[in-house]
């Protein structure tokens with residue numbers, strides 16, 4: 783009788799273990815399919831109206847340089863001579879000398895259009911996402927310079943490390959069919 787019980791217990795154990803061995807890969811497969819599906823349907827993006835230009839987009843991306851770039855909404859720009867996104871505060875002479883520019887990498891080009899208007903264009907390859915120009919433009923200008931994650935540069939990480947660091951919760955997942963959150967249509971050189 784004792785032998786029979788032992789035999790039955792062993793059979794039950796083998797049956798349960800078998801079920802566990804079958805169900806574990808199925809559960810793993812479901813989680814990875816879910817992850818891949820959500821990665822395909824959603825991408826990370828910055829809401830420029832929530833961004834407070836803290837500078838962490840430069841340093842917290844897993845990529846160097848960051849997948850975040852400054853973009854420019856020409857529809858909003860004032861084409862100002864005294865551009866607070868281009869010039870350092872308190873400059874004596876308004877010109878394009880490196881010491882007068884706010885951008886540490888000279889990624890912004892200033893071009894005369896007609897009196898008194900100047901056009902400012904961005905070289906995306908030079909931008910490191912420091913947000914200095916965005917801060918200047920937001921504080922004293924029309925706020926036409928702003929940050930966006932460029933998807934051709936972004937790994938679409940399962941969890942965006944900038945989103946974790948962002949003090950303004952300005953980075954969220956958005957639909958891949960509408961992957962940008964521009965303030966208005968923006969210039970891109972990609």
Ligand code: SF4
Pocket residue numbers: 828832833834835836837838839913929944947948949950951952953
């Ligand atoms: S981390 Fe957030 S608040 Fe800071 S610059 Fe990036 S988007 Fe803006």
Ligand code: SF4
Pocket residue numbers: 851852884885886887888889890904908909910911912913914915916
């Ligand atoms: S100031 Fe910073 S964010 Fe603006 S264009 Fe230059 S590198 Fe990019």
Ligand code: SF4
Pocket residue numbers: 826842843844845848849850931935936937938939941942943944945
């Ligand atoms: S998802 Fe990854 S690669 Fe893309 S911006 Fe965030 S940290 Fe950088």
